[in-house]
Amino acid sequence: MTESRVDSRQSTVDSQDPFAREAELPHSLVTINLGPSHPAMHGVVRLTVTLDGETIARAVPEIGFLHRGFEKSSENSTWHQVLPYTDRLNYVSPILNNVGYIMAVEKLCGVKDPPRSQYLRVVAGEISRICDHLTCIAAFGLELGAFTVFLYGVEARELLWDRISELTGARVTTSWTRIGGLASDAPPGWAEKVNECMPRVLELTDEIDALLTRNRIFIDRTRGIGVIGGDEALDWGFTGPCLRASGVNYDVRKAHPYLVYDKMDFEVPLGQRGDTHDRYWVRIQEIRQSARIIEQGLAALPPGPVIIDDWRYALPPKKEVYSSIEGVMAHFKHFMEGVKVPRGEAYGYTEGANGELGFHVISNGQGKPYRVHVRAPGFPILSALPRLIEGHMVADLIPIFDSINMIGGEVEQ
Amino acid sequence: MKIEGNTPESAGAENVLPALLTRRDQAIGFFEKAVSGALGWARKNSIFQYPFVTACCGMEYMSVMAGRYDLARFGAEFPRFTPRQADLLMIVGTINVKQSPVLRTVYEQMCEPKWVMAFGVCASSGGFYDNYATVQGADRIIPVDVYVPGCPPRPEQVLDGLRILQEKIQSQRHDASTLEVAEDVKKRGLFTKLFGG
Amino acid sequence: MAQALIDLVRGKFPDAVLSSASEKGDESIAVRREALVDVCRFLKDEAEMKLMSDLCPVDMLTFGQEMTGGGSLASQEATPYALERKPQVEPRYRLLYNLYSVTKKQRLRLVIELRSDDAKVPSVTSVWRTADWWERYAYDLMGIEFTGHPDLRRILLYPEFVGHPLRKDYPVQKRQPLVPEHDFPDLIRGPGPGPGGAGLPMSQTHVGRQNVDPTTYD
Numbered sequence: 001m002t003e004s005r006v007d008s009r010q011s012t013v014d015s016q017d018p019f020a021r022e023a024e025l026p027h028s029l030v031t032i033n034l035g036p037s038h039p040a041m042h043g044v045v046r047l048t049v050t051l052d053g054e055t056i057a058r059a060v061p062e063i064g065f066l067h068r069g070f071e072k073s074s075e076n077s078t079w080h081q082v083l084p085y086t087d088r089l090n091y092v093s094p095i096l097n098n099v100g101y102i103m104a105v106e107k108l109c110g111v112k113d114p115p116r117s118q119y120l121r122v123v124a125g126e127i128s129r130i131c132d133h134l135t136c137i138a139a140f141g142l143e144l145g146a147f148t149v150f151l152y153g154v155e156a157r158e159l160l161w162d163r164i165s166e167l168t169g170a171r172v173t174t175s176w177t178r179i180g181g182l183a184s185d186a187p188p189g190w191a192e193k194v195n196e197c198m199p200r201v202l203e204l205t206d207e208i209d210a211l212l213t214r215n216r217i218f219i220d221r222t223r224g225i226g227v228i229g230g231d232e233a234l235d236w237g238f239t240g241p242c243l244r245a246s247g248v249n250y251d252v253r254k255a256h257p258y259l260v261y262d263k264m265d266f267e268v269p270l271g272q273r274g275d276t277h278d279r280y281w282v283r284i285q286e287i288r289q290s291a292r293i294i295e296q297g298l299a300a301l302p303p304g305p306v307i308i309d310d311w312r313y314a315l316p317p318k319k320e321v322y323s324s325i326e327g328v329m330a331h332f333k334h335f336m337e338g339v340k341v342p343r344g345e346a347y348g349y350t351e352g353a354n355g356e357l358g359f360h361v362i363s364n365g366q367g368k369p370y371r372v373h374v375r376a377p378g379f380p381i382l383s384a385l386p387r388l389i390e391g392h393m394v395a396d397l398i399p400i401f402d403s404i405n406m407i408g409g410e411v412e413q
Numbered sequence: 414m415k416i417e418g419n420t421p422e423s424a425g426a427e428n429v430l431p432a433l434l435t436r437r438d439q440a441i442g443f444f445e446k447a448v449s450g451a452l453g454w455a456r457k458n459s460i461f462q463y464p465f466v467t468a469c470c471g472m473e474y475m476s477v478m479a480g481r482y483d484l485a486r487f488g489a490e491f492p493r494f495t496p497r498q499a500d501l502l503m504i505v506g507t508i509n510v511k512q513s514p515v516l517r518t519v520y521e522q523m524c525e526p527k528w529v530m531a532f533g534v535c536a537s538s539g540g541f542y543d544n545y546a547t548v549q550g551a552d553r554i555i556p557v558d559v560y561v562p563g564c565p566p567r568p569e570q571v572l573d574g575l576r577i578l579q580e581k582i583q584s585q586r587h588d589a590s591t592l593e594v595a596e597d598v599k600k601r602g603l604f605t606k607l608f609g610g
Numbered sequence: 611m612a613q614a615l616i617d618l619v620r621g622k623f624p625d626a627v628l629s630s631a632s633e634k635g636d637e638s639i640a641v642r643r644e645a646l647v648d649v650c651r652f653l654k655d656e657a658e659m660k661l662m663s664d665l666c667p668v669d670m671l672t673f674g675q676e677m678t679g680g681g682s683l684a685s686q687e688a689t690p691y692a693l694e695r696k697p698q699v700e701p702r703y704r705l706l707y708n709l710y711s712v713t714k715k716q717r718l719r720l721v722i723e724l725r726s727d728d729a730k731v732p733s734v735t736s737v738w739r740t741a742d743w744w745e746r747y748a749y750d751l752m753g754i755e756f757t758g759h760p761d762l763r764r765i766l767l768y769p770e771f772v773g774h775p776l777r778k779d780y781p782v783q784k785r786q787p788l789v790p791e792h793d794f795p796d797l798i799r800g801p802g803p804g805p806g807g808a809g810l811p812m813s814q815t816h817v818g819r820q821n822v823d824p825t826t827y828d
Contacts, residue, residue, distance in 0.1 A: 036515050037465050039494040044467050044512065064766040065512040066467055069544035071751070072775055072782050075686045084541065091469035107634050135472070154479035161476075172472050172565050234660045234712065237740030250661075250712045346634045347664070347708055347719065360666045360706065364673045368686055375664040375708070383743040409468055412766060511768045513789040544782050545775050546767070553791040 043408015078338025093132035104348025104359035132353035181307030237380025240355025246274030338367025376410035463499035468506030470533035482568035507535035638719035665744035
């Protein structure tokens with residue numbers, strides 16, 4: 001599908017300059033296809049790019065190659081059975097998805113989880129956020145040719161995944177939160193282990209920082225590339241690190257603090273230029289701020305239960321299930337029919353790793369959700385991809401696409 | 414348990430002695446086995462993978478490629494992001510209906526010999542996505558050699574799956590009588606001299 | 611907190627705002643469809659609601675549960691029996707726009723209700739650029755048409771797909787394969803008649819492009 005276009009600038013060519021004459025040769029636009037299966041391991045997007053030489057004239061993204069029917073599946077599962085589906089939305093930071101969904105459902109139920117659960121949710125959520133940023137930066141380095149950055153990033157992520165698997169039982173897909181609290185408490189000694197491994201993670205982050213941030217080649221490839229201003233970014237629906245890189249200070253943790261974020265002391269890094277380098281730099285700084293939150297959270301972790309005692313929403317303890325009739329009835333109803341969330345609708349919003357992660361939940365009083373809609377932060381950012389890459393060269397496409405951190409699972413539900 | 418070839422019928426063939434075995438047949442059988450063994454050894458230790466990464470299993474794929482659970486020690490290090498140069502198609506993640514023609518095209522573009530590994534339970538059987546959008550397993554579209562279940566599978570499980578695939582590759586028999594040879598080579602007579610009619 | 615905002619909107623558009631509600635900490639106003647673009651533009655310029663967070667389409671067909679066959683183990687999908695015999699629920703569709711103001715830290719939800727035979731809404735892409743893809747998503751999965759949208763086509767599903775899957779009368783497992791698929795015996799649901807295994811090969815319980823009319827049921 002090529003379009004021929006005779007160059008009409010020939011009349012103004014200076015005939016003395018041989019190079020000018022060469023540049024005015026007639027040419028046509030070429031359409032190439034960055035297919036749904038491509039090495040940038042971010043998910044599956046088809047980009048149909050029309051090139052004018054090396055410059056991108058037009059780009060049309062096509063999604064849907066990972067559409068797994070999250071919303072329809074969640075209407076056919078109980079409220080807790082939706083949790084594994086939410087893990088797989090933003091699969092690099094699954095705990096943030098779990099927390100976001102459960103907080104929306106708790107908003108509908110009108111329950112609040114105990115303090116220990118709130119602190120653990122914050123700490124585990126920040127660990128997950130660090131994993132997300134590390135994965136983004138590791139893949140970024142890999143696709144620009146810096147394989148070492150990938151190895152360091154994945155090693156740091158492995159250290160954190162060891163902690164997550166001790167806490168929740170799984171490395172990647174955790175399904176850890178429950179209505180009214182958590183599925184499991186932190187094992188003894190977990191806080192000390194996290195405090196031991198965080199310096200190594202930060203050391204690896206510093207290594208990556210030293211390798212990339214002031215690297216001449218990296219700066220040449222990312223400075224001034226994919227620039228978007230704050231107002232325009234808001235108009236396109238940006239939130240999260242991509243918006244903060246454009247200078248707009250909107251972080252849900254600061255603007256509408258939830259859980260125990262109001263007790264935590266951390267900063268929100270802001271970029272200045274809104275280009276690819278700033279989007280990368282904001283993520284590196286956010287890793288460091290998240291490490292601060294983890295340290296404070298573990299220091300202030302209160303003892304106590306991790307789930308409320310209300311058997312309408314939370315599972316009764318096994319001792320009660322095996323010894324009392326109310327316990328076994330509550331257990332049975334919980335699993336066979338699902339938790340009966342009161343009628344209504346709520347929009348629960350939290351700060352996901354990519355931006356404002358919102359869950360719009362509607363209940364008609366049954367054990368299964370009536371409607372669960374996820375406001376994926378990557379969806380509007382991906383819609384702005386043509387705006388970001390048009391006018392740049394083909395080689396700039398990959399850094400821009402990496403910096404927006406599109407995760408296929410959440411964009412395509 | 415030794416995996417004998419690709420088909421169930423060939424499993425018993427090795428253990429049944431023919432009634433009449435000439436010296437020539439014995440020699441050819443030994444030659445075939447040596448060649449098969451050598452080819453199998455070479456192929457299993459130099460797998461060029463095409464990671465068809467779609468979803469969350471991609472995270473564990475990154476772990477398998479990185480330093481801790483190193484795939485390079487098994488020779489399968491280099492991902493070749495073009496199917497023309499790859500021989501192992503790793504289907505990492507969910508295949509949905511919109512992606513199925515793409516998967517089929519990529520599989521058909523690969524040259525023989527090629528193997529397919531279904532990485533993760535979504536590629537093996539659809540996972541827990543039993544709805545309008547997902548294909549219930551990649552084996553509904555293309556033949557799969559090894560299934561590595563898990564959601565996502567631990568890297569050790571992937572390495573185990575690779576080991577099983579390597580056993581399978583090693584034990585694939587190359588039977589000369591089923592060789593398809595070009596007509597001009599047959600005419601030259603060397604083929605008929607070595608392998609009979 | 612956003613009550614002042616609701617009053618502001620009511621003052622400017624007295625006949626456009628049908629009702630307002632505040633539940634579970636969220637404020638929402640139901641707006642007349644024809645005034646949607648004007649209200650949105652007003653909210654963006656005057657109330658600084660520069661971020662359109664979300665557009666959530668909802669199908670209210672089985673909300674009251676008459677159409678699902680009742681019972682606590684029932685799913686939220688309408689059964690074919692009920693669809694044949696019971697009338698449609700009106701208004702059937704609700705569109706929920708979640709808006710946010712970064713400077714004023716206020717949220718507001720706009721609610722538009724649509725009838726099933728008249729599922730058309732003016733597009734707000736002229737107000738927020740991000741509405742482009744959200745409206746395509748609502749069209750793709752729910753079938754709501756947005757008049758004035760520059761490029762209204764399917765976004766998550768493929769053009770050969772017939773139907774709108776997020777509607778309550780679309781069965782969740784009705785696949786429309788693009789590539790011929792192999793038959794496997796159904797190990798999970800087993801043989802025999804009933805809602806589980808139908809005793810038929812899986813390829814006959816799916817709807818292919820070339821055989822059964824996809825708008826009928828299995």
